[in-house]
Every structure is written in C-alpha cells, then in structure tokens.
Amino acid sequence: MTSSIFRLMSRVRGLFGRKEADSEFDREMQTHLQLLTEQFIRQGMDPKDAWSAARRQFGNTTLLRQRQRESRTFLSFPNILQDLRYGFRMLWKSPAFSVIAALTLALGIGATSAVFSLIQGVLLTPPPYQKPQQLMLIPSVRTDGRKTDSTRGWAAQQWLEWNEKVGAFQGIAGYGWTFNFLVRNDGSQSMQGMEVSKEYFRVMGLKTAFGHGFDDSDFGQGHVKSILLGYEFWQRAFGGDKQIIGKTVRISRWDSSPVVVGVMEPGVRFLPSPGAAKEPNYDVNATVDIWVPADPDPKNMKDPGWYVVGRLRDEVTPQRGQQELAALTASEASAEKDFEGFSPQLEPLTDEMNRDGRRILLPLLGASVLVLLIACGNAAALLLVRGLQRQQEYAVRIAMGTGRIGLLRQVLTEGLILAIFGGTLGVGLAVFAVHLFKVVAGHAVPRLDAVTAGWAVLGWGLGLAVLAAFIAGAIPALRAFRLNPMEVLKDGGPRGTAGIGERRLLHGVAMLQISLTLALLVGAGLLIRTMVKIAEVSSGYNTSRILTMSVTEVQDQAAWGPFHRHALERVAAIPGVQYAAFAWGVPLTGNNWHGTMDIEGQPPPAKESDKIELPMRAATPDYFKLMGLPLTDGREFRQTDDDKAPSVAIVNQAFTHRYFPNSNSVGRKIWFGSRDKPGIQIVGEIANGRTDDLTQEPLPEVYLPLWQAHAFSKHLVVRTTADPRTVVVAVERELRAVDPTAAIENVKTLEQIRDESLASRTFAMHLLTGFSVLGSVLTLVGIYGVISLSVASRRRELAIRSAVGAQQSDIRRLIFGEGFRLIVGGVLGGIALAVVLSGVLRSFLFEVQPSDPATFIVVGALFVGVGLLACWAPVRRAGKVDPLEALRYE
C-alpha cells in the first residue's frame, strides 16, 4: 500500500521537468556505453567494433528512453496532450467542417441542457424541509374506491389520535390554506398563507431566518396573536426590513392586529390543500406569504377541515405507516359515524410536489434527447466522411507504427474537441433558452421561478458534450480502428469517396435520424391537432373584449354592500364599458367553491361520503348577459335579490340533466344544511359553459346572487366595446375613488385567462414544434450529405453507366431511388418509434388519440416530400456526370 502511494507520488512528480529527466537519462546511458566500450577495448577489441558491441549489449536506446519516460509518469498523459495538440491542428485546417460540426452539436446540446436545467431546478432540487423523503401527505380516499369530486380533509379528533398512537410516525401535523389581505391605505395586498398546528414546524423541520417561531402560547382559540412572514413576502411587502419583527400589522377580516414574531427561511412553498385548490389566488407552487398558528377548536373536533402531513420514523417504510394508519382510522370510523367512508392514502410529499412538473418536463426531456441524438448523427456522419478523406493518412500512420489504440484515441480526441466547442456554444444557447422559458412558460411549469441559468447549465452542457463526443466519435473511431493499411495504401483511390460498406453505415445513420425526427414531428403534430381541436370547442360563453380583475373590499362587513354597489355603478358609467358585474367563479380561473347540498327529490344521503357536492358560483345580475350565457328557462337575477328577499339560485342545463332529466329545475328547491330551513328556490336555468376546463364536458353548476352570497374575494368583470385593456386605468381610478384601501389585483383579459389555462399544452406544443423543426433541418442536411457523398463516390460507376448508354433520366432515377429508399425506410422506422413514444403525451391530448392515423399519415407524407427535396441537388449533379470521366480515371 505505502509503495503504491510512493509510486503514484513519484509519477506525479514525473509530470514536471520531463526534459531534464530525459537529458539526465541520456547522459547516464552515454556514460554507460562509454565505460562498456572502454572495457571492450581493454579486452583487445578494435575501437570501432567495441562501440557497436557495447551498443548491442546495451540494447535499443530509443526504446529504452521511451519506456523510461512512460514509467516515469502516467503512461498516456503526454500522449493526450499530443493528441489534443494534433486534434486542434487538424480541426483548424478545415474550419468549415469544424464550424458546421460544432454548431450541429451546439444545437443538440443546447436544447438538452436547457431542458435539463429546468429539471434540475424544478424536480431535482429538494424542498427546504429536513429529510423530505420521510414526509408523507395523508389525503383521504373513499373506502368504496369511488372518486370524489372534491377532496375531504380530516377531523382534528382523528389526526390528533394518529399523532399520539401511530408508532410509524415521528409526528403528524395538521395544516390548511388561508387567504387574506395586508391592509394598506394605498391599495391592500393579498397574502396566501398556511394555518399550521403546533406540531407543524417540528414535523417539517423548518426554521425561521429571523425572529422566532410560534410558542405554545400562540396557539389557542380566539384572536390570532402572532404571525410569521414568508421570506419572499417579507422582501416584497416590507423591503426586507428587520424592524418589522415585534411590530403589529393590519389584516383584513381580523378583529385584532397580530404581531410579527419572525421571518421564515427562504424558498418555503405550500403543501397541497385540495379543498382550497379552487379558491382564487390558490397557488400550491407559490412561496408562503404568512404563517398563522391554528389550534383545533374543542367545539369542532369532528369537522373535517384539516389537511395532514406526517414524518415517518427512520427506517420505517411508507407501507408500514400506511398499514398502521389505516388500521387506526378504521377503528375510528367504526366508533364514530361522521368518520365513516374515508380512509387515509399515504403519498410521498416529493412525488406529489413533482407530479405536474414531471408530467410536462419528462416528455420534453425525451424530445430534447432526440434532438441531441439527431445532432450526434450528423456530427458522426461528418467525422466519418472526414475520416474517409484521411484514410491514407491513417494507413500511413499505422504502417509507421502508431498503435491502433493510439489512432482510436486520436479520432475520439478530435470528436471530443468538437463536442467541447459545441458544448460551450450549446451552453450559451441553453442559458438563452432558460431565460426564454422563464418568460414564456410561467404558467406551464410549476416552480419555474426557482430555476436559474447558472452553473447547472454549464455542468449539464459539458457533461452532454462528452457524451455527444462519444456517440458521434464512436463510429468513425471504430472505422479507423478496423482500417486495413495494406488495402488503403495499395488502392490509393481518389479521396473523399466511400466504399459500399461506409455508404451503408451512413445510410443507417441517416435512417436513424429520420426515424427520430419523425417521432418528434408526430409529437408536435399531435399537439398542434389538439390545440386546433381545443380552439374549435365551443366554450358556451364569450372570451373576447372582457376584462377581469380580483377586487376585494378589506374594510368591515358593513362596508361590503355599499362598496360593491357603488363600484358597479361607477364602473358601468365609464365610456366604452358595456356591462360590469361582480362574480365569483369566473370561467377558467380555477375558482371553484364546492358546496354540500340537498336537492329536492334526491334521496337523503346514507353516509357522509354520499352527500352531493357541486361547484357554486355567485354573480350580480348583468353577469350572464355580459358573458353571453343565454337563459334557457325562468328568469335572471335581479338587483332586488338581496338579503331582504327570499334566497334564489340559477342552475345550468347540466344540473337539470343530471337531477331532473325528464322535467325542469325551475321551481325546485335546494338546501345547504338541514331541510328544515326555508331552502333556496331555483328561479332560472342557463345554457352550459365549459367554465372549469375547456377540455372537460360542463358539470352541473349552481349560481347564487352575489348580493345574497356575499363572496369576500371575487372578480370584477367588465365587457367593453373596444380593446378591454384601454379601460384598465379608468376602472382602477373609479374603484379607488370608492375605497382607496380596496385590493385590486390580477388584472387580466378573459382571453389571457383562457391562454393560461392552456399554458402547459401551449408550451409543450411550442417546444416540441421547435425541437422538431430543429431536428428536421439537421436531418435534411444529413440526407443531403449522404446522397451527395454517394454521388461523389459513384461518379466512376455513373460515368460508365452513361458511357454504355444510360440516359440522364435513368441515372437520376437511380440516385433518386437511393434517396427514396433511405427516406421511406427512416419514415417507417419513425412511425414505429412514434407509436411507442407518443403515449407519453396522452395527458396533453384532447380529442386526439396518441396513435392518430391522420397525424401519422400527414407527417409521414410531408417528411417524405421534404426529404426528397433535399435529394434534388445531388440527383441533378448525378445526371450531369460526363461519360468521358470514365475514361479519364483509368
């Protein structure tokens, strides 16, 4: 062991002062030879013979010097330097080739490392919790296996018992999503927050950056006494002012002003609260703005309002946790009727967090890898062709005694140099691409704000460059390795031509490229068709010329009614405004409040899990006219449908279809809570609209008059006669005139909202289209190159053919046929590949099957057409081969 260290160290030393060591050794050998010569002379030899006898007895000095040098330091290090120097020189000599090859690789490496950087930032960066792999979300599922429309939480009584009794967990904590406003005189600011139980920060392993966390005394019933600020919100709203700690802040709807006790560490995001997922402003991928202590209310221990997260003990599997928890929950359910029908389903936190990101990023990664492979194919073909031009050189070098391994290394080194250049260029492209993604893909990829175009891009880029060098260099290197110097030297044929073997190899590479490109094109085609289908879908309402913004009155309850009525009057009076309405549940915003209700004529629910839950909306009278949702039965809301009037509701046709299939809804009643109360009369029915998701069939909906439902957060919706963006300033001015503290946020046109709801599809479509265009260009260049080389290599054969009577058209047909077979072969392979791969896009598609024959046929035919165009120039060149060439060559 010690000797190997000694040897290693002396070899490291050997890296330096190579020249000195060489000359010292030369002197040592000289001395030896002279002494030996002298000895021979003393023994009576002729001085001339003595010298050569000494050399004979000593052995080959050159070989010895070489061996000495190699064992003095690492065997191949000086050789690598030499290879690098030589490689640079060769690439410098043919700049056009080098630039094209490096650029080709840069495109592939750039695309792939950009997507890799997204994956690194979104999927591979762990959340800032301690040992996040131990954290388990505990959502509920129905015991009968049926799906629920909305996810139910857990009762405090249940999870408190779990925390006490389940041994598999270190701790279990309850949490919920909360939403409020920081009241400010110049326009209030919305805050998304988490309500957390006493155990939460300990279970998650979160620490504050400044100040301190919650004490036990912060938890209790009544007013919230203290809050924590999220780091990003603290920066945004308070400019990072540490003085805020210990001070109070005003929060809407809270009677007392809580004290800020601390600031949470940066980068902490929400845990999913499925029950709140349809609230406005709910964004599970955002960073948490405020933290509010929450303690189970002893009066409401059976209220299923908590979401639950647990941390498994070290070495405990999720399966064991699941078993223990399920057993305890089953016994809880048998003891208490309210708990019946639901069981826990453990879900690793990191899986849940990455679900959306993985859904979009993995297919894109696949696509970018295809681009990289296509680029490698081109680079390999270029290197191979150049290798053919240099066969003579290789042969001479082998004949002169370069080892085949040495030659292999040399060829690979050249590939590596190209790839490093390409990689560096590619990293530049990737940095640009990541910036671009961050601008265009904000709504498509979750947590994109955490992605930075930093060292990760460089690392991925260079890593990929090495990989690319290997893929692109392998084929030419193997050709060089198997080169028979005798054949090449004997042949001495024209340079830049390829034998049948090489041509087959190149055809293979090009076919593979065509297949990969076709797979990309099919993916892009499927997504484009999807977008076309979505555009064709009738949403049931208008999206044009509609402006929306979330408007919230943050003062006390008494101000609510006057504020909204005044605001509507003033906004409606603005020139250019056709209609104005307040609404809660504006289409495609994701706002969706599920209410549990009883409907006339429906059997009373036997179990908790059988209750009817439907999406609820609230609107002021002009809303349906504004949206273009026609009334199909009964009447619309009136200004008089307020607290003083009887409760009324409007439903959509889907509601009638589901609950009163053979009659009508108008005149029926629904109840929230017990049927003993007066109930709500259905007074109208409107047409269906795809309000939740453009790709989903409309669901039953219940609309309430806003004057009766008093929604706290809601949108102001304005229909204008011209471009809706022109009235933004005026609308804001009017609202502020009514109450300067009102929060006005998320100003968007309905078209923007529509586009955002399709963002992940649009992003995937754009990226795949971009990638497939890139891949197609590379592949077409590849096809052109292969056919050109083929024509160049077959000049003599073509000349002979035309000398013995072949017409130009025959020769063109010959080469054309070669191209056609190549392209069609590649396209068929690509269709097979696409059939296998397109399944990963399934979740993005709408009314298009992954194996959609129309897409396959169109894309395939299109590519054959374009591919044949790439053959056109070489085919023409082949037709012009002069029969005299046949004679000239001999």
Added chain:
Amino acid sequence: MSSDIFFAMAKGAILSADKSEVLQGTLDMMILKTLHVLGPQHGFGIARRIEQVSEDVLTLNEGTVYTSLLRLQQQGWIESEWGTSENNRKARFYSITRRGRTQLTVETENWERISGVIGRVLRLEAEK
C-alpha cells in the same frame, strides 16, 4: 509488495512465453542485493557485478538495468545522486535505502521459500 516476485513467477509460469517478466522481478532483487553488498554503485557497475556473478548464464540487455533502477527508485527502495566515476566521468550513483533493506529481507525469504517449494515439487516429479 512482498508478493511481487510471487506474482511475477506465477505470471511467468502461466504465460511461459513472457520470460522477461520473471527476469524483471528477479533483476530488481539482484540489483537490491548488489547495492546491499557493494554499497553505492552506478548502473555500469551493477551490470558488471551481475554479469560476473551470473557467469554468462543470464544474458541481459544492460539497458534494462535502468528500467529496474527507476522502478526501485519509485518504490523508495533505492536512492540516487550524481557523482564522479573512477575515470572522472559524471555518473549517477545508486544506494539502497532502509526501506530497501527491509524489502530485500522480505523478498529473500520469499524467494527461498518458493524456490524450496518448487525444488521439492520438481524432485517429486523426478522420483516418480
């Protein structure tokens, strides 16, 4: 490290064509022994001594002595410095180190044990 020779022998025995491997291992040992007995020597001196002792049984390219010397030096078993030879020539003189002496003892024992075993095996073969 003490197993170097054994491996060399084993390799030589299996790949019987590769005689220099056997020679190499043993050459290292012979050089160490020479330096141990004669004190600091230059390469020429070492070659002469081995020639003298081996009585023409071993023929070697004297150059290989230097390969051996470099290897021994890298192991830290010998060290070298420049000096002047008998007829005023500059030459590099090699001398054995303390680690080298330990190594020599180990390898000598090893060699004797192995050659004893091989001798016994060969005698057995002859009696049969």
